[in-house]
Amino acid sequence: MSDQVPALVAEGVSVEFGRGRRRLRAVSDVSLAVEPGKTLAIVGESGSGKSTVARAMAGLVPLHSGRVSLLGETFARPSRAQRRNIQMVFQDPFSSLDPSSSVGSSLAEPLIVHERMSRVDRSRRIAELLDDVGLPRDSARRYPHEFSGGQRQRIAIARAIATHPKVLLLDEAVSALDVSTQNQILVLLNDLQARYGLAYVFISHNLGVVRWIADETLVMYMGHVVERGPTERVHTSPEHPYTKALIAAMPIADPSKRDLRARVLISGEAPDQFAKPKGCIFASRCRDVTDACTSVPPIPTPLTSGGAVACHLTAPELALAGAPDRAADLTLTTEKS
Template identity: 50%
Template sequence: MTNPRESEPFLQVSDLSVTFRVTGSGFRRVPLHAVSDVSFTLQPGETLGLVGESGSGKSTTGRAVLRLIEPTHGSVRLRGEELTEMSRKELRRKRQAMQMVFQDPYSSLDPSMTIADSLAEAIKQHEDLGRTDVRERASELLDEVGLGRHHLDRYPYEFSGGQRQRIAIARALAVRPELIVCDEAVSALDVSTQNQIIKLLERLQDQEGVGYLFIAHDLAVVRHISDRVAVMYLGRVVEQGPVEQIFERPMHPYTNVLLSAHPIANPARQRGRERTVLRGELPDPTAPPSGCAFRTRCPHEFEPCATELPDLVEMPNGSFVRCHLHDQGPVLGGSTVRVLPPESRGDRRAATSDETVSTDAE
């Protein structure tokens, strides 16, 4: 059966939430809302970039989609099937359609297995092949990721970081997935290796129509690879939209500040740049600020921000934004936040946050 509409999303995530119980001050167990009400869809061959500071919940979101972490609430539908209600056994079967590639490929490859064995293990999950066929398929996979088949009988330690990441990708491809969650998959690599891996991911997407959930802190990489982007802050999506809109016309003050903090590799421009430097650090996630969680660091905080959590509202440019500047009062109503003067650039040196509680949320 073929899908009547090619552009139908194959992945539908609605109101996904993950709450951890962590030890707070005074050794009390307190809830930590790592992910709150995250919704998105993904079409075949599409890439959704997920950005935000550490502690924003982007990795947890990626894991909860695959149920590597159990969602506390919400729904994840893959081709219409609800993953959150599946039994372990069903999930195991279904997971073949969804793979994950991590930052450190060394920790996801068994050091005592040859590359051929590692790949064979994955291939057998998906296809019932004889030994020679498995080996043939493994060689094909290595070819596909740009490593020769002469590497088949070598061990992970014999490879460089970039090569290991290629192997991890080959392993993910073995089960012909529809979705690959890339969690900082290129972050540990040098720039030329990083670009080789990105090009590989792009080529595989063109060939196989894989959808990527691309989690990364490097905004330049995200801009390059994503079709759409979701920006997260303290567990919530604060802005979500087409990649060009997010980068050219940021609507949320946090998006703007993130973009502004990313240094441009051009001394003349970087030094002449108007910059909004974010005050302080991420608040304690077990006691997030009331109303809009970003307000304590926002240069544009005004009246409703402390009391009401803004809704995610659709903007004329196709982005969705969670900010009172757009839904209340005099202010933006759909224009980019860049039209506002960058206030409170004051003392950029002092960090204003006081205590930070260490958590093991991410």
């Protein structure tokens, strides 16, 4: 582990929606850390809590418990000053760009909110931002509908980096784009990261993209982190049965390997999200379920190959001993090469 201060840390973050019997714990005890210039991907099926984790870290939904630190400063809800350092980019740039505002006004807005800039400085900064994302400077006078999907996403990225944030939360930021546009935006994100030392949290359904962009990968299932580790390790030797199923479900070009996939696909049903089981969250869908799995929640166990996994099959002795002390400090270790 390097001695750099992480750009972003989440410790034991939980988020709940609703009340009483309709109370839903959308995110349960999630911890993560991302260093400057690095990318952490969050993967998992729809509804697993990926966006909610990101929104909680950005202060868009309140934390039920846990805390978040940006560059070593800890908060339960970011102040305005902290908020400029953590920005989100969404799948649909129409949701973040006002169709009735020119691109110049959209880019000026965060500068007006967060920085006291003269009009001249603002115009200079807008030109710089358009250069940064590879758009012509006269784009400032035009409107979102005059741009293609990829160009609009460039505008959304320019807006997100306007106040020199340290962290970008990219929630399916390339998912709506065709493959070649997707690739161009990924290259742009990589360039911006290298140039400005940005830390990325990259949420995606596309594991191929994740493998290309992310240093580390965190796998979520029903609000819980079930596995995390260096992206290459997670892809080449996934440890959690759920991660195995996700990786196995990726499209495979080589037909001779396709039958491997069938062996690990998920069966069974997801538990009721309002009444989660007392054991492992994945037990009802796991082919290798044991008695311990339905009675004791697994705690994250470090893997010698990198990262950690919360599965009794990996550490059956912990199911019996229930070693909470050992688990507590595991969730935060980030292995970096």
